[in-house]
Amino acid sequence: MNTPSLMSALAAHCSEAAAPSQGGSAAVQRAKECVLDLVALAIGGSRTEVGRLALRSKLSRSFQVDSDSTGCSILGERARLSPSDAAGLNGLLGHALQCDDGMRRAHGHPGIAVIPAALASAEASAASGRRFLSGIIGGYEVFARVGAAINPEHLSQGFHPSGTVGAIAAAAAATLVLDDGAVKALENAMALAGSVSGGLMEYSHYGDMSSYFVGGNAARIGVDAAFLAREGMAGPLTILEGKYGMAAAMANGALRHAEIASPDPHGPKILQTYTKLFSSCRHTHGAIEAALSLRKAIHSVDEVETVRVEVYRIAADECDRPVVTSLPGAESSLQLTVAAALVHGDLSLAERSYTRYRDERVRALAQRVVVVHDPTLDEALPESRPARVLVTTPSEGTMKAEVDLPRGEPERPLSWGELTAKAWTACSDVLDRDQFVRLEDAVASLETATSLRQLADAATPCRQPGANEYH
Template identity: 35%
Template sequence: MTAISRFAEFVSSADVPAAARAAARDAVQDTVGVALAGAGEPAARIVQRVARADGGPGACSVLGTDLTAGPTWAALANGTAAHALDFDDMCWVSLAHPSAPLVAAGLAAGEASGASGRELLDAYVVGFEVECALGVVMNPAHYEQGWHCTSTIGAIGAAAAAARVLGLDAETTGRALSIAASEACGLKENFGTMVKPLQGGLAARNGVLAALLAREAFTASERAIDGPQGFLVAMGSAGRDAEKAIDPLGRRWEIVEGGITVKLYPSCAATHPTIDTLIDLRREHGIDPAAVEAVEIDVDPVTPTVLIHDRPATGLEGKFSLHYCAAAALASGRVGIDTFERDAMQAPAVARLVPRVAMRADERLGRESPPLTEARVRVRLAGGRTLERFVRGARGYPARPASQDELDAKFTTCARRAVSAEAAAAALDFLRALDSAASVRDLASRLAVGSAEPQPV
């Protein structure tokens, strides 16, 4: 059997366990929240305007707005919004932000087809597992070569999710996955620009488009993933043994065993170990930001290829700047959505600290953990005192999971940027009970409850 046929059989027929469905429910809640918050960001607004002009009204909701669109445009808009703040979750196996494409694709296909909440959750899980299987085969080499896994691996995962929601059989699902393999693209060089969140939206749109085309009998190669000129070879993973990753599908559930990293800071996940550490050191030692003379941060060799903006000029660049995130954490003791707004970035205390931060690659880091997850932080203070700490991971990682209260608080904070308190509460109640929801279409009506005015596009 080919990789496509193995994946397709799993996607179309896997019996999803309750624990995996529960993890998916948390992920969908988190992603809807960050999409609502991100819907007002410039990148998302531009996509919404083009969707209104080019896509017209349709059966699917564009979260945080008064706009409806067809499933491909809704997937593009919601996937972009969910990734716009870089507040969406992370998976260290796929080295991707799995949920922005998976939820945007699943929700669009689900609204178009009238799927239930449970069907959406099951679709999310099978898409997540396909992404992780590809990640095992392809990473870290694929990521290190400059590919944005959220948009490459994510397109195939999104196709799997859309195919499952639409109820496609194994043969048709296989065609959807093959089509998505040819759509997959995304470059890390565009990190810190509007293209970065767009790539999350493109993965969602491409996944939905692949499933819709496959449903209409569009043909594609059965060897599109593991053939001699297929996805693995073209994306730099020639010679990798796909069987080792595919074999556990349906027996080992990565979403349960490995888990998902929930972001508690709206910046690149590679900044989070350092942010956590500096916030803790500031609190524990009563650090006066004005007394900080230097901050030295050792990271694994991959991290500098991701955090590419030493002197960020925009909020998007700031999310991919260890220098800025470290300075902001020390200056205020917190990092939130407003940290990446213009006034915060120009604050004198932050401006003083940014040039005092140095990042250095250390070959010894990252050998026992995935890339981007370790840091050694040193803070030199006036008077000669130095504080030093090594950290692996951050709050929100599977080893230090966010509590239900933290998840709910994050959702409410994010949702309130787009809808009323009443609507946010109604949506949260709906999402917490998503596995018993008769139709995912009901989410849109919850978000409209008590809203003053939806954001016009």
Template identity: 35%
Template sequence: MSGPTLTQQLTELITDKPVVATDLEQAALLTLDAMANALGARTTEPGAILLRWADETTIADAARRAFLLGSLTHILETDDLHRTSVVHPGCVVVPAAWAVAAREGIRGHAMLRAVLWGFEAVTRVGMAVGPTHYRLWHNTATCGPYGSAMAAAALLRLDPPATVHALGNAGAQSFGLWQFLETGTMTKHLHAGRAAEAGVLATDLARFGFTGPPAILEGAKGWFAATCPDADPAAVTRDPNGPWQLLLTSIKPWPSCRHTHPAIDAARELRHRCPVGAIERVEVESYPAALEVCDRPLPRSDYEAKFSLQHCVAAALARDAVDFAAFAEPARAELAALRGRVTLRVAEPYAAVYPSAWGSAVTVVLRDGERVTVGRTHAKGDPEASLTPVELIAKARMLMVHGGIREPDRLIDAILALSDDSALPELP
């Protein structure tokens, strides 16, 4: 193979990219969102299992710490989402960066720069995998190790050759299949945790000289050949002078799969115009991936309800808030009749523009025959319809309170102060 490999080019692109104060401030907000998700999940069933495991195994190394934080961050389904890569970068990158920075005693600016680097790596690889990959493989899990490795490499100040070795061995640990959706198991949380852990482990080993395949992505027996039949390798380095991908990452306001969010937004607007008792049926139009992941008319658990377009739309039409309670058993029973009147179909323009835009339309057909439709090109929390810092902080506070954190505002202020180069705060 002649010329630099894709991981070599990616490393050069990221390390040469300038960072300004506003980039660090936005990275602090995304770090707050990820850590609030991790803390908020402590009171959930899978969160309690993970914490009990951590207590009994006495976690001491940064890779295992990254695993725990990453797994926790991806439980509540309120963590961030980068659309064009279909990756949740925060649940992988931030836990890895936090674990390594805490171990090394690294302060805020270096920590946030590592977060920027990690988001850039995981999303650029994610944009290159092609749509077919996502049908079987969970992009957050499979692309995640590249992001966690890049963040750890930034914090450990690895030189370019060592960084390439870290990325090669991170990619060699890539995994994550969608089979868990069939039974609603806890595996998705494991995906994020292992992706965070894999990158930290690969980078720690690279610091000691452990080598990895430099052509892990495009090699004849590499990752694209194995898992990406319609890969777009050029996407890894496309538009190198554009904004940091972290700035293009969406923040989730609702605790459900991001594919449900544009339909939730549309249904929430319709709620004020269409009384539930007058609804004959509801028609949802979206893009293929939304139906492949979230066509679930009979959700049997909170988690399955979060991956049910039918349930999410019914909740948005019938309830004051689409919150954690909207997915619990009482709400599932309450919404069963309305949920049964929701139908889904793939439609334009939503199919053609995905994944650059995640949109949906919801049509309510009333008993008198009137049809009322609301469409969304983008969901609330996307860069085009972003949450304000005040809204994001309020979300973080809610998540921390949900997780039993006392005095959440003190921790929120400490995390945001990382953009002033403050030290990392201790986690409760």
């Protein structure tokens, strides 16, 4: 396969998936579900510690667009910014609650890059709701194909796919919105974004806030790349497979051409997206579900002698964290999340706080949780993400539970009612119930919306921010 054809094939599949006649109602419906999920999470994320910090960094008078009628929306706030700044900030806010969507074969989170980029581009160009949805479907297609082509090697090299692959996907989404999939602009935007994409997994060892920044940065890069390509800037079309391309530089040479170039008989890749129920690293979710099922049979959690958590290699590498000093760290720790699930019997978004992990009973039990890499579980990837939990007590002996795929995966999807319940939980501290109903209605009617004004208005709280919040 010659060099330009690989990028051409990626652009072709992206455009085909995004076309209304090809996407089909299932893809459009899934796109709307992803939009509701991400928008609600970003609105809620605006009130988190990292969200407030990020808002203060941008919403000073030197950055804001002066008029409420210009610029692009910040989800959960009344301020407006330039397209790239708005996309970057919304992407960060969407990841702040650690509950955004993902793709297991691509090993990353497409929503935090793709949706903010599509939203900013749609507002900047007064695009319709249908074009906005098409951009999202196309962006997810790119994320899935490139992510599967270079992972897990890319991840094992220490790169954060949400930032690297996410930037290319965001560029695709923004270009589809701005230029309706013009092939030359699409190819060059993706190539430009790939050239400057980045993000490292070092946060996984420290539990710091940099992970939130990665997805937002991908959204910002994607928007900038789309506008530059629109003006005629060219990028290296060999960015994936070239001598100094992503595969060579970031994935130890791994690049599965078929993942990018081959048709998928199952339809648009957005249908492969999972939705989270728990605000923690996805690699902990199988073990959390297993622990919650075992808790029903445990007479007293205080009597638990040992907990053994058996997982696949990537989960062990990223989430075997017996010692944490922050909420992000706790939410990426198998020891803390499993212990909290056993103690509290609930790890829902509604009760998200560092307090539930600092609970003395949780801390004590976490010290008795052992994480073990079971090589036999690696064989199940990527078709499943298995986890096995064994709990031993004096009265019940050793009890075992295993989960192959956690809830929210395409094979175990959430209903629209479950999705809206999660969305309301995520943003109920910011929006009142009437506002949330308007938000839900705006998302549901995106196919026929002539602009995104209704969605933007519904995602804007009624109150003005305090005078000193951003200074």
